[in-house]
Amino acid sequence: MTPGFAGTTRNRDAIEFARSTRVRTSEIVFLLAAVLSWFLLPRQAPMLNEMAILALFAVSLDLILGYAGIVSLGHAAFFGTGAYVAALFAKHWLPDPLVGLAVAALGSALLGLATSVLVLRGSDLTRLMVTLGVALILYELANRFDNITGGADGLQGVVMGPLLGRFAFDMGGRVAFGYSLTVLVLLFVVARRIVNSKFGYGLRAIRDNPRRATAIGIGSHGRLAAVYTVSAAYAGIAGALLAQTTGFASLDVYDFHRSADVLLVLVIGGVGWLYGGVIGAIVFTLMHDVLSGLTQQYWQFWIGLLLVVLVLVGRERIGNVAQRLVRGRDPNAQGDLPP
Amino acid sequence: MLTILFDGIAYGMLLFLLASGLAVTLGLMNFVNLAHGAFAMAGGYLTAVLSNRLGVPFLVCLPLAFLFSAALAAVLEPTLYRRLYRRPHLDQVLFTIGLVFMAVAAVDYVYGSTQQFVRVPDFLRQRFDIAGVGIGGYRLFIIVVCGVLTLALQAVLTRTRFGSRLRAAVDDPRVASGLGIDVNKIFLITFAFGSGLAGLGGALGAEILGLDPTFPLKFMIYFLIVVAVGGTTTITGPLLASLLLGVADVAGKYYVPKLGGFIIYSVMIAVLMLRPQGLFARAGGR
Numbered sequence: 217m218t219p220g221f222a223g224t225t226r227n228r229d230a231i232e233f234a235r236s237t238r239v240r241t242s243e244i245v246f247l248l249a250a251v252l253s254w255f256l257l258p259r260q261a262p263m264l265n266e267m268a269i270l271a272l273f274a275v276s277l278d279l280i281l282g283y284a285g286i287v288s289l290g291h292a293a294f295f296g297t298g299a300y301v302a303a304l305f306a307k308h309w310l311p312d313p314l315v316g317l318a319v320a321a322l323g324s325a326l327l328g329l330a331t332s333v334l335v336l337r338g339s340d341l342t343r344l345m346v347t348l349g350v351a352l353i354l355y356e357l358a359n360r361f362d363n364i365t366g367g368a369d370g371l372q373g374v375v376m377g378p379l380l381g382r383f384a385f386d387m388g389g390r391v392a393f394g395y396s397l398t399v400l401v402l403l404f405v406v407a408r409r410i411v412n413s414k415f416g417y418g419l420r421a422i423r424d425n426p427r428r429a430t431a432i433g434i435g436s437h438g439r440l441a442a443v444y445t446v447s448a449a450y451a452g453i454a455g456a457l458l459a460q461t462t463g464f465a466s467l468d469v470y471d472f473h474r475s476a477d478v479l480l481v482l483v484i485g486g487v488g489w490l491y492g493g494v495i496g497a498i499v500f501t502l503m504h505d506v507l508s509g510l511t512q513q514y515w516q517f518w519i520g521l522l523l524v525v526l527v528l529v530g531r532e533r534i535g536n537v538a539q540r541l542v543r544g545r546d547p548n549a550q551g552d553l554p555p
Numbered sequence: 556m557l558t559i560l561f562d563g564i565a566y567g568m569l570l571f572l573l574a575s576g577l578a579v580t581l582g583l584m585n586f587v588n589l590a591h592g593a594f595a596m597a598g599g600y601l602t603a604v605l606s607n608r609l610g611v612p613f614l615v616c617l618p619l620a621f622l623f624s625a626a627l628a629a630v631l632e633p634t635l636y637r638r639l640y641r642r643p644h645l646d647q648v649l650f651t652i653g654l655v656f657m658a659v660a661a662v663d664y665v666y667g668s669t670q671q672f673v674r675v676p677d678f679l680r681q682r683f684d685i686a687g688v689g690i691g692g693y694r695l696f697i698i699v700v701c702g703v704l705t706l707a708l709q710a711v712l713t714r715t716r717f718g719s720r721l722r723a724a725v726d727d728p729r730v731a732s733g734l735g736i737d738v739n740k741i742f743l744i745t746f747a748f749g750s751g752l753a754g755l756g757g758a759l760g761a762e763i764l765g766l767d768p769t770f771p772l773k774f775m776i777y778f779l780i781v782v783a784v785g786g787t788t789t790i791t792g793p794l795l796a797s798l799l800l801g802v803a804d805v806a807g808k809y810y811v812p813k814l815g816g817f818i819i820y821s822v823m824i825a826v827l828m829l830r831p832q833g834l835f836a837r838a839g840g841r
Contacts, residue, residue: 287645334828340644341587342827345779349820349827352776356817472772476652483649517660523653527646528638 246491247401254394261389267501268396269457274481274493275400275407276450281479282488283411284443285423286335289344289475290351291451293331294324296470297354298452300365303374303465311377313395313460320456321449328448332441348475355470370466374459385461392461399457400494403450407490410446419443473516480523558690559806565694567801568701569763571794573756573774574781575708576749578793581782583725584742586636587644589651591753591778592771593658598624598754599766600662603671613676617758624754629747636746637739655771663768673761697759704752709790721745780823 253264273295280286301323302316310316334346358365365371378384383391410416421429422436430436459465468474477500485496503522508515577591598620605611605619639647681692712718723731724738732738757766764774777800785796800819807818 281645287648289648334824338827341581341783344587344644344648345776345783346824346827348776348779349824353817353820353824356814356820360813360817476656479649479652487645514660514664516656517664520653520656520658520660523649523656524635527642527650527653528635 243491246494250397250401254390254397258390261393263501263505265389265393265396265461267497268393268400269454269461270478270481270501271494271497272396272400272403272457273451273454273478274485274497275404275490276447276454276493277478277482278487278490278493279407279411279443279447279450281482282492283416283419283423284440286347286440286444287340287344288335288347289472289479290347290349291478292470292472292474293347293351293354294328294448294451295455295458295474295478296351296358297324297327298455299459299465299469300358300371300455301452302456303371303459304364306376306460307371307374311375313376313379316376316460317399317453317456320459321453324452324455325445325449327452328445329441331448332444335444336437336440348472351470351472351475355467358467358470366466368467370464370468372464374463374465376460376463385463389461396457396461399453403453404490404494407450410443411490415439415442477519480519483523483526559809560802561690562694563802563805564798565691565697565801566763566805567798568698568705569756569760570777570781570801571797572701572704573753573760574778574793574797575705575790576746576751576753577778578782578785578790579721579745579749581779582786582793583721584640584745586640587647587651588636589648589775589779590654590658590771591750592774593655594624594628594750595753595757595760595774596658596662596766596768596770597627597757598751599673599757599761599770600666600671601754602758602761603673603766604666606674607672613674613679617755620758621751621755624757625747625751627754628750629743632743632746633739637742640742655775658771659768666768668768671761671766673758673766675762693762697763700759704755705790705794712790717741717744776820780819784823784826 253260257264273291276294277288277291280288298320302320305316305319306313331346331350334350335343338346359367362368376385379391379395383394385391411419418429418434418439421432421434422439426436455469458469481496481500482493483496484499485492485494503518504515507518573595574591576594577588580586580588580591601623602613602616602620605616606613611619635650639650675693679693679696682690712721720731720736721741723734724736724741728738757770760766764770780800781793781797784800785793803819803822807814807816811818
């Protein structure tokens, strides 16, 4: 913590800080449940794989939306880039999944770094339109260069090599799920460390009041650019996992509905709280499974209804319930975006 | 070449008509309403249903489309929208995206996902040839209608008592209501009128823009561009922005068919970076 506080405040802050970073029992239970699902639900592996990828994507959005207050309507830009980079890399250079994952992360991180200058300044509306614009531009580019990307038909013939040279991706999708889950857990731990570091607290200060943060010496530009880049890399990895485990990438990865869906996922689970993305992904995927079984074509209607109801009821209320279930109690509710 | 310019202007005028309501809600009231296109779609579908199935003449459909969308908005504003004026932008975004999704799926359910065609009366289908420039009668009609409406809008906003009340309500709702202005009513009327214009635009534009259930999503970014690039301090700003966008889009689709969208989005980002308040904003404007 910053030196110079009065003794008691400092101690209390230190205790709060320690408490917020300590691993809770509920978190361990959560992790165990995830691992057990791999053993106990082999037939559900494809769906669980989807869940893990969506969770990672939502965590990536949470880093910029929940912790830095950047409202993005175009997060699919990074997801799609990761997916295409991974698919193209596997098809033309090297089919090894892990190298492909690293390359995809690097590719989308570079894109994130390049476009981060666009979201540093401006109001919510400007950011909204710029992020949306970037995703649309990439969609148009992928459509234009369909000789490379395969256009609307998708990129066919991506064959992945075995994982670590040993585990080949099987039809049942268990290897795929294990792979995605491992990546999710590792990256989640990293994200947890990031948001509980000084850097993470700096971000929250910027989110809550950028001017005051700057005044007390927390420069916003560098931090925002950094977290935007990290978030882009995360989204890229999520996209790469999708492309690698399905062996396919199409224009759909850049589509607007992806950006909107991930926003919904995060809102279901709670913004500004990393588990929000994971819980949201679980609820969303299960809901998708049930609802699209009932009404294949019109499930979008229910998504819309859910969004409307969530906002009218108040997302913070629902988020708080979920947080209380996992945290037990909530010492300093890192609730929501400031108005 | 000049025909492209002419078509572009007609397209731009149409975009302006569609987006002008958004310029008020988003620009003045600072409410991010992504569902604006849904009201336009409502007007378009009403026209398609009335004229194709019931045989109502096209010109009668247009005012009906206006009234229908306005009525829809007048119902939704006090029940749903009003609660969200003071909420964070994220809430507004989520809420209005939700509305869009519901509208898209509902229209798909009732009318199917195919494109709807609105039959334009024969006397508007003629083509003129003036000094070697081919001019479509329907596009001329659009330009005239939108032009008249724009002038009327400008007059209402700047010359009438309602216009000054609206500006007062937007600048400072508390003081305005302290002065005896019924702010809620003003916002309701404005919102309904803006949505009505969108409905009219949807009806007029069904022929040119195409009308299918994804209409609100497809044109969302266009409306946002008009408002964000045009700025919100005047109505000339969005008008010029719409004309620019219209001409650029038509020309782009004609000359570089596969890169049209790309150019427009890039220009939009560049403008937003250089002039965050919009291209035609006055200094000091809010």
